[in-house]
Amino acid sequence: MRFPPWLPALLGFLTAVGPISTDMYLPAFPAIEASLGGHPGTAQITLAAWFLGLAFGQITQGTLSDRFGRRGPLILGTAIYTVASAGCALAPDLLTLSLMRMLAAFGGSASMVIPRAIVRDLADGHAAARMMSRLMLVMGVAPILAPTLGGFVMDHADWHAIFWIAAAYGGICGVVVWRVLPETLPEVHRVQLGPAAQLSRYSGIIRERGFITHALIGGLALFGLFAYLGGAPDVFIAQYHLSPATFGMMFGLAAFGFIVASQINPKLVQRFGPSRVMRSAVAVYAVATLFLVVVAFIGTSHWYLIALPILVSMISMGFTTPNATVGALSRHAAHAGSASALMGTIQFCLGAASGLLVGIASDGTARPMGILMLLGALGAAAADLCRPKLK
Numbered sequence: 592m593r594f595p596p597w598l599p600a601l602l603g604f605l606t607a608v609g610p611i612s613t614d615m616y617l618p619a620f621p622a623i624e625a626s627l628g629g630h631p632g633t634a635q636i637t638l639a640a641w642f643l644g645l646a647f648g649q650i651t652q653g654t655l656s657d658r659f660g661r662r663g664p665l666i667l668g669t670a671i672y673t674v675a676s677a678g679c680a681l682a683p684d685l686l687t688l689s690l691m692r693m694l695a696a697f698g699g700s701a702s703m704v705i706p707r708a709i710v711r712d713l714a715d716g717h718a719a720a721r722m723m724s725r726l727m728l729v730m731g732v733a734p735i736l737a738p739t740l741g742g743f744v745m746d747h748a749d750w751h752a753i754f755w756i757a758a759a760y761g762g763i764c765g766v767v768v769w770r771v772l773p774e775t776l777p778e779v780h781r782v783q784l785g786p787a788a789q790l791s792r793y794s795g796i797i798r799e800r801g802f803i804t805h806a807l808i809g810g811l812a813l814f815g816l817f818a819y820l821g822g823a824p825d826v827f828i829a830q831y832h833l834s835p836a837t838f839g840m841m842f843g844l845a846a847f848g849f850i851v852a853s854q855i856n857p858k859l860v861q862r863f864g865p866s867r868v869m870r871s872a873v874a875v876y877a878v879a880t881l882f883l884v885v886v887a888f889i890g891t892s893h894w895y896l897i898a899l900p901i902l903v904s905m906i907s908m909g910f911t912t913p914n915a916t917v918g919a920l921s922r923h924a925a926h927a928g929s930a931s932a933l934m935g936t937i938q939f940c941l942g943a944a945s946g947l948l949v950g951i952a953s954d955g956t957a958r959p960m961g962i963l964m965l966l967g968a969l970g971a972a973a974a975d976l977c978r979p980k981l982k
Contacts, residue, residue, distance in 0.1 A: 598713075601772060602706035605665070605764055607733035608672065609703045612695065612757055613641065613820060614842065615737040618835035619750035620824035626750065627685045635821040635950030640689040642817065642942035644696025645703070649939065652701040653708065653932020654789055657782045661705050661712075661775055665768045668701025673761035680754035695757075700935065702764060707931040711920050712775040738846075742839030782929075789929070796930050802919050804978030808873065808971050809915035810938035812908055815880060815967030817942040819901060821949040822960030830955055831894035841898055845905040852909025865914040866980045872910035873975050877968040879903035884965050887957040897957050904964065911971070918978070941967075 616623075620634040648668075655664040675695035682688035744752050782792075796802055827833045827841065852872075859868045883900035891897070916934070923930035945963055952959035 595773075598709075598773075601767065602709060604767070605702040606706045608669075608699045608761065608764060609645075610733040610846075611737045611760055612672075612676075612699055613638070613737075614733070614846075615741040615744075615757065616750065616753045617738055617820060617824050617842065618742040618745050618828065618838050619753055621828055622745060622750050623685075623688070627682075627688065633685060633950065634824070635946050635953070636685065637689045637692050638817075638821050639943045639946035639950065640693040641696045642939045642946055644693035645700045646936045646939035646943060648697035648700030649704045649932045649935030650793075651697070651932070652704050653929050653935070656701075656705045656708055656776070656932075657929050660778070660781060661709055662768060662772055665701050665705050665772065666765055668698045668705075669761050669765035669768060671695070671698025672702070673698075673758050673765065676754050676758035676761055680751045680758065699761070704932045704935050707916065707920070707935075709775045711923075711931070736843065738839035738842040739836070740839070742835035742837070745835040792929055793933055796923060796933055799922060800977075801922055801979050802930060802934070804974050805915045805918035806934040806937050807974035808869070808978065809912055809919070809934065810941045811967045811970035811974060812873070812876065812911050812915070813938050813967070814941040814945045814970065815876070815904065815964035816908060817945040818949045818960050818963035818967065819904070821946045822953070822957070822963075823901075825953055825955065826897065826957045826960060827894060830957070831897075833894065845898075845902050848902050848906040849909040852906045853913055856910050856913055859910070860914065865918065868910055869914040869918075870975055872907040873968070873971050876904050876907035876911065877965070877972050879907065880961065880965040880968045883957070884961040887961040890956075901964075904968070 623634045623637070624630065652664055652668060672695050675691050675698060678691035679688055679695060682691055740756070741753055744750075744756070823842065824838070827838050828835065833841065856868065879900040883897065883904075886896050886900070919934050920930050945967070949959050949963055952963075
């Protein structure tokens, strides 16, 4: 199927709901805890609630998109996200904020799972990897700018404004889908399955070795990323006393490394093949996180010695994530929405666990964050050893 050249940019804009909603409020963690009466580490509960909402939302949105097409579920999902983000801005306590974050994630997951299915509707193999990398280029502007924007807002307003901005972004996404996005799943290819049949389909997908190993590679790599997202504000703002704006710029630099790597990825895949590229990236990720743990336990007064291995980890994820996604979906063209949703559910269940663990283990140092990142890297390496080779 031919697609307009601007479509990856549009899909990236939609998918950016995820990093915007995750990253923009990270500099506000200390302020949220102070405003709503939480002790250090409690703001991570709202992040875990977000990941949990994404886990349930993705598996639901994938099923809906396979049954009703891509546009309708996207419009409904962005509407839910917009209303719930406004609810976050009005939340009077951490419990309400966590519940609103979970609801926003449930709706926002449509903008994260369905664009991946649209890519699979249109392309496979190297073509899909190229399109996914182009999507990530646009999507990648969000994690670069979002924490910097969040830091700027914190310097000039308060944390409530961050969620009003998120609500406005959700509203824009809904209008863009309604007015511009083409439908990529014809009615003849839509799946009319009841709950039992859908569960059977998920069971078949998860038993396929290529899917589960690639989904775990991506999910366990993201387990480490989510530990970084949850732990970084307390480490860099509370321990090393970086301003929210400086933290945002540091965070943006790591995201920039991820995006550059994702754009180099197609050229390396063409030359060396996706298997070698992904295996090398996972190995680099493991080495970088091991260095992070060593530095965290030795102790240092220089925050950049913590930030450097994190930057290397983010770069390695830019090579790991696109190839893991393509590898998981490549054998599931007939039900790309369901496969994409199941992969997202696996990843964000791991993310919710990581967010809770880093909050529970928080001790004012980088050690809990570093240990969880290393565990994620080692898990990804183990899954990589078990996977079939990508073509």
